[in-house]
C-alpha cells in the first residue's frame with residue numbers, strides 16, 4: 001500500500017495513523033503545485049481530484065478523502081477507533097466535524113485571502129476548537145488513548161499555531177502530548193526531510 005502525501009499537509013494525519021496502526025506501507029511525496037510525484041508520475045492520474053491524501057491499497061483500489069482514509073485505517077487497527085454500537089458513528093461524526101468545520105475553514109490562510117477574511121476564519125476556527133475542547137473527555141478527544149480523529153486534529157492544531165490562531169489550553173496540551181509520541185516525531189521528521197526518492201516506511 002502507498003500513501004501519497006505532501007509535507008505538513010492534512011495527509012500527515014494518515015501518515016501518523018498508518019505508523020500507529022503498525023501497517024506496512026510506502027510513502028510518495030507529491031508536489032501539489034505541479035501535481036508531480038517524486039518518482040515523476042502525474043498525480044492527477046493517481047487521484048483525479050489532484051489532492052492528498054490518496055492511499056493506494058494492495059488491491060489497487062484508491063481511497064481518498066481524509067475521513068475515508070482515516071476510517072479505513074481505524075477499521076484495520078480497531079485500537080485507533082472507538083468501541084461500542086455507536087463507536088464508528090461517533091468517530092465519523094468527529095472526523096466530519098474536523099474536516100468540514102475546521103480543516104476547510106483554513107482556506108483563507110492558504111489562498112492569500114484578505115486580512116478581513118483571515119480574521120473571520122481565525123474566529124470561526126477558534127470557536128470550533130473550543131467546542132472540541134469542551135467535549136474532550138480525557139488526555140485525547142475520546143479518552144486516554146488517541147483515535148484517528150486525534151491525528152487529524154493534531155495537524156489542524158499545528159496549522160493553528162502556524163497562523164497564530166488561539167486554541168484552548170486543553171487542545172494545546174493534546175498537541176504537546178501527541179508531539180511526544182515516537183510515531184508522530186518519526187512522521188514529521190520524515191516529511192521534513194528534503195525531497196528524496198519514494199521509500200518504504
Ligand SMILES: N[C@@H](CCC(=O)N[C@@H](CS)C(=O)NCC(=O)O)C(=O)O
Pocket residue numbers: 006009010011032050051052053064065066067099
Ligand atoms: N476533501 C479533501 C481535501 C484534501 C485537501 O484539502 N488536501 C490539500 C492538502 S491539506 C491538497 O492536497 N491541496 C492541493 C489541491 O487541492 O490542489 C479531504 O478531506 O481529503
